[in-house]
Amino acid sequence: xxxxxxxxxxxxxxGGLRVTDDLSLSIxxxxxxxxxxxxxxxxxxxxSQLSGQxxxxxxxxxxxxxxxxxxxxxxxxxxGLARSFQITTLLPGFSALENVALAVQARRGSSFRFFRAAxxxxxxxxxxxxxxxxxxxAAQANRLASELSHGEKRQLELAVALATGPRLLxxxxxxxxxxxxxxxxxxxxLGRLKSRLTLVLxxxxxxxxxxxxxxxxxxxxxxxIASGPPARVRxxxxxxxxxxxxxxxxxxxxxxx
Amino acid sequence: xxxxxxxxxxxxxxFGILLFLVAAGLTLVFGIMDFINLAHGVLxxxxxxxxxxxxxxxxxxxxxLVLVLPAMLGIGLLLEAAVFRKLHDRPxxxxxxxxxGLVLILSELVKLIWGAAPLSVTLPEALAxxxxxxxxxxxxxxxxxxxxxxxAIALMLWFVIARTRIGMLLRAGAANPAMVSALGxxxxxxxxxxxxxxxxxxGFAGAIVAPILSVDPGMGDSILILTFVVIVIxxxxxxxxxxxxxxxxxxVDTMGRIFGPILLKQLxxxxxxxxxxxxxxxxxxxxxxAGVLFWRPSGLxxxxxxx
Amino acid sequence: xxxxxGAAPLVILxxxxxxxxxxxxxxxxxxxIATRMVIFALAALSLDLILGFxxxxxxxxxxxxxxxxxxxxxxxxxxxTDLGLQMLAAALAxxxxxxxxxxxxxxxxxxxxxMITLAFGQMAYxxxxxxxxxxxxxxxxLKGYSTLLGLPVLASGTGLFYVSLALLTLALIGxxxxxxxxxxxxxxxxRENSLRMQAVGFRPFPFQLTAYVVAAAICSVAGVLLANQxxxxxxxxxxxxxxxxxxxxxxxxxxxxxxxxVLGALAIVGLEEGLARFSHHWRLGFGLIxxxxxxxxxxxxxxxIRRILPAGRPG
Numbered sequence: 001x002x003x004x005x006x007x008x009x010x011x012x013x014x015g016g017l018r019v020t021d022d023l024s025l026s027i028x029x030x031x032x033x034x035x036x037x038x039x040x041x042x043x044x045x046x047x048s049q050l051s052g053q054x055x056x057x058x059x060x061x062x063x064x065x066x067x068x069x070x071x072x073x074x075x076x077x078x079x080g081l082a083r084s085f086q087i088t089t090l091l092p093g094f095s096a097l098e099n100v101a102l103a104v105q106a107r108r109g110s111s112f113r114f115f116r117a118a119x120x121x122x123x124x125x126x127x128x129x130x131x132x133x134x135x136x137x138a139a140q141a142n143r144l145a146s147e148l149s150h151g152e153k154r155q156l157e158l159a160v161a162l163a164t165g166p167r168l169l170x171x172x173x174x175x176x177x178x179x180x181x182x183x184x185x186x187x188x189x190l191g192r193l194k195s196r197l198t199l200v201l202x203x204x205x206x207x208x209x210x211x212x213x214x215x216x217x218x219x220x221x222x223x224x225i226a227s228g229p230p231a232r233v234r235x236x237x238x239x240x241x242x243x244x245x246x247x248x249x250x251x252x253x254x255x256x257x
Numbered sequence: 258x259x260x261x262x263x264x265x266x267x268x269x270x271x272f273g274i275l276l277f278l279v280a281a282g283l284t285l286v287f288g289i290m291d292f293i294n295l296a297h298g299v300l301x302x303x304x305x306x307x308x309x310x311x312x313x314x315x316x317x318x319x320x321x322l323v324l325v326l327p328a329m330l331g332i333g334l335l336l337e338a339a340v341f342r343k344l345h346d347r348p349x350x351x352x353x354x355x356x357x358g359l360v361l362i363l364s365e366l367v368k369l370i371w372g373a374a375p376l377s378v379t380l381p382e383a384l385a386x387x388x389x390x391x392x393x394x395x396x397x398x399x400x401x402x403x404x405x406x407x408x409a410i411a412l413m414l415w416f417v418i419a420r421t422r423i424g425m426l427l428r429a430g431a432a433n434p435a436m437v438s439a440l441g442x443x444x445x446x447x448x449x450x451x452x453x454x455x456x457x458x459x460g461f462a463g464a465i466v467a468p469i470l471s472v473d474p475g476m477g478d479s480i481l482i483l484t485f486v487v488i489v490i491x492x493x494x495x496x497x498x499x500x501x502x503x504x505x506x507x508x509v510d511t512m513g514r515i516f517g518p519i520l521l522k523q524l525x526x527x528x529x530x531x532x533x534x535x536x537x538x539x540x541x542x543x544x545x546x547a548g549v550l551f552w553r554p555s556g557l558x559x560x561x562x563x564x
Numbered sequence: 565x566x567x568x569x570g571a572a573p574l575v576i577l578x579x580x581x582x583x584x585x586x587x588x589x590x591x592x593x594x595x596x597i598a599t600r601m602v603i604f605a606l607a608a609l610s611l612d613l614i615l616g617f618x619x620x621x622x623x624x625x626x627x628x629x630x631x632x633x634x635x636x637x638x639x640x641x642x643x644x645t646d647l648g649l650q651m652l653a654a655a656l657a658x659x660x661x662x663x664x665x666x667x668x669x670x671x672x673x674x675x676x677x678x679m680i681t682l683a684f685g686q687m688a689y690x691x692x693x694x695x696x697x698x699x700x701x702x703x704x705x706l707k708g709y710s711t712l713l714g715l716p717v718l719a720s721g722t723g724l725f726y727v728s729l730a731l732l733t734l735a736l737i738g739x740x741x742x743x744x745x746x747x748x749x750x751x752x753x754x755r756e757n758s759l760r761m762q763a764v765g766f767r768p769f770p771f772q773l774t775a776y777v778v779a780a781a782i783c784s785v786a787g788v789l790l791a792n793q794x795x796x797x798x799x800x801x802x803x804x805x806x807x808x809x810x811x812x813x814x815x816x817x818x819x820x821x822x823x824x825x826v827l828g829a830l831a832i833v834g835l836e837e838g839l840a841r842f843s844h845h846w847r848l849g850f851g852l853i854x855x856x857x858x859x860x861x862x863x864x865x866x867x868x869i870r871r872i873l874p875a876g877r878p879g
Contacts, residue, residue, distance in 0.1 A: 053763075055757070072767070074762050075585045075766045077762075077765035078765050079761065081765075083763060085763070089757060089760045089763070091753055091756040091760060092756060092757075093756055093757070094753070096585070102761075102764060102766075103765070105750070106764045107764050107765065110746075111746045111750045111766070111771070112747055112774070114742050114746075114748075115741045118745055118748070118749040146644070160760075160764060164764050168671070214592075258766075259661050285674065293675065300718075340859070343859050344858065344859070348862075350615075350815045350819060351815070351858045353811060354812055354815045354816060354854055354855075355855050357808060357851075357854060358851040358854025358858065360851070360856035361847045361848070361850055362848055362855070364847065365847040365848040365851065366848065368845070369848070370843055394855075415702060476806070485682065486683070489680075495673055533694075536690050536691055536694035540687050540691075543690075544687070546679065547687075548685075550671070551671065554671050554672040555676065556676070
């Protein structure tokens, strides 16, 4: 088995603070890998480096046998490495459909076309609508992104990421701020995606993490303190002490209150 | 030749100090309040006119100079309450439109009150002479006084910014504008203060150049653009950056106008050198700005846009 | 935007009727003013493409007005008076200047972008100030009007007006198409959220630079017309005040919907000429209007229209 994504010796500092500290990790194709850790552990910084938004100070990122450490964000997306954002990052003045259609447009054909109205391009719209249907948002296709509810924005965020045609999806807290029902629906959706995509998931919701993940890595102060199958990580004494212990209960039930 | 260089260096320094006085307030309004103010240059002009009017009325240079400060502070507060306060959280372009309108209003008001002809301010006896510099070289006392006054104000600003609570807020705000309100500070009061003090400094600069240059309605326009250049080179929001950049721009501009043509004559024939010199000298500061922004897209002391 | 669709034909139609109305009113000077309005509307329209749709606030856009005007002077001096060739040369020269300066400017963002475009505009200004062969600071008078297919169409005020209006209409239709196209959608997306665009696989730079160059080329055509109207070119066409005025036109009209830029230009040229008839100190009233619009009418003139006619708003 060869890994789809291999990180070795990844290091990033802001000022004197090391937010990613000599991190090495390998992620197999078609697995779901959760990265957990307390606030400020450097999870989002890690995602930002994997997606190309931030450049690491040292280390290497190999994706599909290619060194992408210095590749920009757009280049990584074209190779199938896409991300979603923790703080919703949508185009507020565009309809839900157009938000997704743009992602389809980025993948298909040239965007240096100047005369035909993009909004009327059926091929783009159909593909976009399919993505919206997949996340259960087809009914809201023509509403502005800024007018959607919080949960719907999370769904749209996922639809946009899916429309880029990813092979590996980096999900930065896809459930953040959602209510119970919304979260259940999103977890079910991620469960469906899991079978055909490789997912890297950052999430605080432990129930979701242990329901979805094949592998779990624990990050504390930018450092990997444990990595392995969920059961093993859950019983790892170092993890219990450093992270799960804070919640003083079985992590399965602790989080979503 | 060496004397000429020294002389122009001091002239450049003096010009730079003036630019700093105008730029200091504007860079804070820009950096902390994220407010684009095109009307800052006219405050400099209004300062010149207030000085001319006061010294004509009182006949006393010093008294007038002292009175300019509260007058400009008052004008600053008035403008803040009437216009600027309402544009805080509006898009930049609305601010551009409103302050462009203010420039027209204030320039026209000045013409209405004092006429379009340039006014002059006479120097007090004590500052009218010149002092020996090196060898046969002499330098006007008043220009030295301008440099000294400017440096004193720069020092005062440094003290306020580095050592006081307000200064701490200003620094925090320049680094991260959202933080100021998060600290529970009354942002509106802070903005009012920054704006009014900025108006006072710009007006003071206009007042102290009044005896050297003539006071005319166009004086705000030319300084505004150079002030922008200074702020951008220094990094928006950084008073220290504004100081360094102001001296840099003042010296480069002054030296370029004098020595550009002289240097070019070594390379080109006289006619071509004269022509190239006329182009290059005023362009020099813009080349400097473009160069700085090319290497450092956020200016010398600006916060980086990367993070 | 529905407002653009509804208002644009009305505005163009209204302008078409101006010259006959002017001669009926016995005031041929009105046609001169109307021509100025149309020429500046074209310049403002080109700025709206980058400012309104791309969030690139250029403070040096008047440079292209000047480049277009000087193209007429230079080619006219060489005996080339054909309007088509002059416009082509102007657009080419504008492209040559816009490509490198735009590429450098796009390294910066926000206020820094405003200032670096100002710097390039000023550089162009000083180049022409020192060019004594082209009249230097004082500018130079042109020998004659440009010709259209060999005919002296532009020599009559009405001819110049209708040619300008035709070019404005063409630009309005063309830019309307462009802003709705795939290209325009990417440009608008980058305006709203550049990070998001990168995260779906776009590199904003080539799109923004293309828009910058297209805007420059269109503005240079306005410069060609301006030179014909005044029969005179001078560096004053490219001063920073002129660039500022173009921004103010776009913002006053309402940025990002094309027709707003046109309305803004009409309003500003109209106000300047209209108020100047009443008083020497017309700038006072003019400034006051700008401040009031900025304070009380977000979105400028089109914003105002939209609030008065809320029916046009979808959803």
